[in-house]
Amino acid sequence: MGGVSTADRAERVPKQDRSRATRQRLLEAAVACLAEHGWAGSTVSVVAERAGVSRGAAQHHFPTREDLFTAAVEYVAEERSTALRALFPEGARADDRRAVIAALVDLYTGPLFRAALHLWVAASNEEQLRPRVTELESRVGRETHRIAVDLLGADESRPGVRETVQGLLDMARGLGLANLLTDDGARRERVVAQWAALLDEALG
């Protein structure tokens, strides 16, 4: 037992690592907060408390509310993209396509999508937020498109293939929206099965 004091422990962890861990805790707390309470209920103070970090430390990492929440959505989106690629380490194989499509749709049904949606909708009325979120949305959208093309083994040099994949991701976002107020899982599963069959045929 004896125990190790906080000061002792802090000394053993390099400063840079501690700073990175604090940043990560703040980002994860910010996404959870946005998903649960929406933009109006999400401030730097609320997130700092949730993350167990002082308000000053939070502001050291993220000087403004906009900095914190756009960084948070981007961070979690990157984490999810990495996890998605890791699910299919072999990349595209025709027999995996339905599993890939289901996994792509899953990107839009969890807390990250809820959080992103709150940020998105708030940005449509707040001039301070709008350019940041527009830029973030386009960056994350491009990356998701790249992953989809890779994992589906889609040949974008063929006419229509690029738009086929884009339409799939638009449908996935629409399914995410349909899941916002109620659990739409059973219907979603049937729609995804049918669209996966259509896509499989269209992608050849």
Added chain:
Amino acid sequence: MGGVSTADRAERVPKQDRSRATRQRLLEAAVACLAEHGWAGSTVSVVAERAGVSRGAAQHHFPTREDLFTAAVEYVAEERSTALRALFPEGARADDRRAVIAALVDLYTGPLFRAALHLWVAASNEEQLRPRVTELESRVGRETHRIAVDLLGADESRPGVRETVQGLLDMARGLGLANLLTDDGARRERVVAQWAALLDEALG
């Protein structure tokens, strides 16, 4: 020019019609307000002023904020459904299908969708709003699905056809979301053209 006093004019218009016209002005102002300012900026007072109606008259028609905004989204959705059916009075004809799909997607790119989206997202965090909006969403969604099936001439007795149409409407909602912060019209047109071709084939 001589002119007719407001009192004279009021007397000639039956009271019931005036009441209906006031109600309609409030509903249209409520949707415009929600689309422009979001839920946080949308109150009964703001809408009453925009509609040129006294706050008391507004509250006579709509006792609560929730009453006003759910009624407004429902009213405008019905107007748009009627207009959509009127665009294709002949109903389903195979060569019209791409036009029907484009018109269905258009339902989700204007002020009504923006307004509905604000209400939807607000409802996900507000217990008072949530059951009302859930019920409204399901009613409007069912009606849109019926119109889509009719206008596309889709035979839902064939396996997969129901889910094909549902997926199309989910894609349309996703395209609406992608149009929230930027004008996504050019990309959307290409996606819709490609999916209209795929869906035309799938629906036979």
